[in-house]
Amino acid sequence: MRMQLLATVALGSMLAACTTTDGGVTSENVAAARPAIPAGTGYFAQDSTLPFHAPDFTQVKETDYLPAFAQGMAIQSAEVAAIAGNPEPPTFENTIVALERSGRMLGRVQTMFFALTGAHTNDALDAIDAEISPKLTAHYDAINLNPQLFARVKAVYDNRAAMSMTPEDAALLEKTYDDMVHAGALLGETQQAEVKAINARLSEATTAFGQRLTDATNENALVVADHAKLAGLTPAEIEAAAKEATERGLAGQYVVTLQNTTQQPALASLQDRATREALFEKSWNRAVRGGTNDTGSLIAEIINLRARKAALFGEPDWASYTMYDRMAKDPKTAVDFMRAMIPALGATQRREAALLNQAIKAEGKNFTVKPWDWQMYAEKVRKERYDFDAESVRPYFQLRPVLEDGVFFAMNKLYGLTFKARTDLPVYHPDVWTYTVFDKDGSELGLFYFDPFQRPSKRGGAWMGNFVDQSHLWGTKPVIYNVLNIPKAPEGEVQLVSWDNVETIFHEFGHALHGFFADQRYVTMSGTNVARDFVEYPSQVHEMWAAEPEVLANYAKHYQTGAALDPATIEKLNAASKFNQGYEFGETFEAALLDMQWHALSPEEAATIRTTADVNAREAEWLAALGLEVENVPPRYRTSYFRHIFSSPAGYSAGYYSYLWTEMLDRDSRQWFRDNGGLTRANGEHFRKTVLSRGGTQDYFEMFRAFAGRDPRVEPMLEARGLGGGGTEAEAADAADETG
Structure with a gap:
């Protein structure tokens, strides 16, 4: 009865796509109706012969990628055409599982290629990336927006209540259907055409953003001519800076390279304040200097394209559109979760800034803390208050x-x-x-x-x-x-x-x-x-x-003496870790809210963002409105180098809050481990069974409840961050009073 119902529903929805004879659907005419699937050639045509099918980098040249991408897309297109044109009634196996089986060669090409463009790229690979990304976007749009294919998927989805499936089967069916709807399968032809055009340009623009940012980060490394200006760095760090300079044709000088975040590691130890400021300035302004590596115009375009795409789906903004499959479900849940922490965080930032100013004054210095001073003086205060120096543990x-x-x-x-x-x-x-x-x-x-x-x-x-x-x-x-x-x-x-x-x-x-x-x-x-x-x-x-x-005790041993690190030192580290949370938590928090602000713009609001100046002005407006100490605690990523949210068509867009959301889950889980005996096989097996082995097959709240036996709580995170009841305005005022 179940199969009969499925066949009835399927044939009703697929009548125009089916080719039958008077004798009905037979195995012979089914086979004849299926298009031939082209055979792949070259390295990517089959699984690697290495153990576990590991990639064999010795067998692939840069010139192999574009032909392999073309073949992989052609093969998957033929596979999808065969699924969509199958005259047999749609079933879970011949439609949903068949889709899952498609695209094997293309998957192998993408896996190796994009691993390299992230970890070991060059100009040739970047050029291929720029060329292939929009083609891949168009390829997947053609699959997701194929009306015959969607009709089959929908037929199976609509009949799901009558089907016998495993939980994973059901999850795959639901995800396949939801993803196609989210791609635009229910939109009209005109709207689908616009979605395809937006997707193609988003692919180009986000790829260009990532490449510009990589170039800007390399280009804006700090060049220092005077060895004395690097006082505070270790001999090894200075030697590395000298080597980097030599490799750049600047022998006799020093180059301090930039990392992707606003704060740079050297800012915690550089003694010369002017050098610190120069390094911070290089970091903060790396992609807003005009020229070929300025990212502002791309950001404006990406924001506008995303807002327009959301509107095509009837959503007010990109955040509402893109959060359809998240644990938090909607922007309001994520934003409310974050905004509830602003009072305690703001108080902590003000309290810590006052303590840093006190330390600066105690040294006889005549300035107040700025972002390029913060990490250095935070370490000094941490060392004084907690008898802990972060650098003292490095030798272990x-x-x-x-x-x-x-x-x-x-x-x-x-x-x-x-x-x-x-x-x-x-x-x-x-x-x-x-x-x-x-x-x-x-x-x-x-x-x-x-x-x-x-x-x-x-x-x-x-x-x-x-x-x-x-x-x-x-x-x-x-x-x-x-x-x-x-x-x-x-x-x-x-x-x-x-x-x-x-x-x-x-x-x-x-x-x-x-x-x-x-x-x-x-x-x-x-x-x-x-x-x-x-x-x-x-x-x-x-x-x-x-x-x-x-x-x-098993790994932390002094590299010269072999002495084990005193566990009391780590206790001090853990105690000291609650200090400077105004900065360490604040910079991530600010970036997360900045991300949500960009992706809460309506198409009309987004249309007012056109240039780098517009981007910078809107960013400054939002940050100032937070009520946090953003002048001293800037976001971990400025908009202009926020790779997480602008370097792929979706990426972490309207999703950078995830680091905070999952920290809530994490800190509550750590408490569970501590309450249940800590580092034991029983605990590991429980976490493996309930979370690590589940993949995307279960509702995430249900998964957490299966592990912890309850819903997640925010209190352990606030406590771990030193924000649980300690960050009051009164304490901030007391610290300010201490500075005189």
Whole structure:
């Protein structure tokens, strides 16, 4: 009866697309109706023959990509045409699963290509990126807006109540339908044509933004002629700056490169105030100087295009349009969540600024704190108040032990994982390390690639990605990479890292675990293919194990003496971590609200943004209205270099709040771990079962409840940030009084 109903519904909706004979649908005429699927050629035509189908970088030249993209798109187009034109009644298997099976060659090309453009790009790859991105956008639009295909998907979707499906099947069906509707499948032809045109231009503009920003970041490195101006940096940092200058043809000088954030690491230690100010100015204004690397006109265009696209779907703004599949569901939920924290955050910023001004005055200096002073004096106050100097722990953190004796050790304790380094696999850069990951039963779980060092060919930040996704449909196991931007030690010197780097290494491997523990049939639902405001949650939770005493004792050993780091030092670090939250939390908070402001503009409001000057003026207006100390605590990303939200057609747009939202989930989960015994296999197995292995197959609130036994609470996050009841105006006034 169920299949009969499905066939009736399907045939009613697909009559115009079906070709039958008087004898009805037969296997012979079905086969005849299906178009031939072209065969691929070259390296990407089949899975790699390396272990786990890992990419073989030795077999691919830059000139191979464009032909492979063309073939991959042609093959998937034929596969989709066969699905759409299938004269058989639409079923879950011949429509939804068939779609899931399509595009294998194209997926292999994209996976390798976009991994390289992020981690080790060059002019040739950038040119290919600029050419292929709009073509890919048009290709996927053609699939999502194919009326025959959507009719089949809708027929299956409308009959879902009568079907027997697994929870993952149901989730895939719902996602396939919702994504096609969100792409415009229910719009009229004229509206669909406009969506396609907007998508094509968005692809071009966001790709250009990313490339301009990379160039602007490299171009605006600070050049210093006088060695004395670098006082406060370590000898290794000065040597690295000299080497960078030599490589740029500036022998005898020093080049301090920029990282992607507003604050730069060197600002915490540079003694010369003018040098600090110059470095901050280079960072803050990197992409607003006019010329070929100014991003303002692209931002204006992207904002306008997004607002226009949202309007085509009947939505008031881009945020409302794009948040359809988020855990938070709508902009109001996300904004209300953030705005509730402004009073405590503002008070904390004012209190901390007063303390920093007090420290400046105590040194006999005649100035008040500015953004380029903040980190230096925050460290001085932190050291005085908590007897803790962040630089004092660096000698205990060697990069390889942090990964192998820290991260891998913790993962063994929690999940029973083991790791084996290997040198037989080709990599895209000599600095990449590779490991086989073994599960608790000794079976091979997947491959892990670790790319730690900063270089000009790599975009800023840290991230995780898959070379191969886990899928029971394809019988594939995950091949996962972590990319970071740690300044590389000079040749022959021990590679030490900061505590911030340590936490980032644990964080990114949390993303990797989300991929390794995937247990899905379909790639679309597998691993980290989850909502934007959920994906950072597992990674943030895993930062907690960096400071776990048992883990710390295994990896934090002085590189010269071998002495273990005193656990009391980490206790001091944890206590000290609540200081300077006015800045550290504030800069991310401000960026998140800035993102939401840009994407809450109506088409009419967006139309008033045309130039870099317009962008800067609107940004300044919004920041001033927050009631926070933005003059001293600027956002982590200025609009002009906010790569997260402007360097891909969607990216983190109207989604940067996710870092705060998932921190709420994270801090509450850390409390659960502490309440239930901490670093135990039982706890690891529970987290793996309820969260890490679930992919995108379940409602996210239900997933959290399955883990924690209740809804998430914001209080642990506020407490961890030092905002839980301590940040009062009275305390800020007391601190101000202390400055005289």
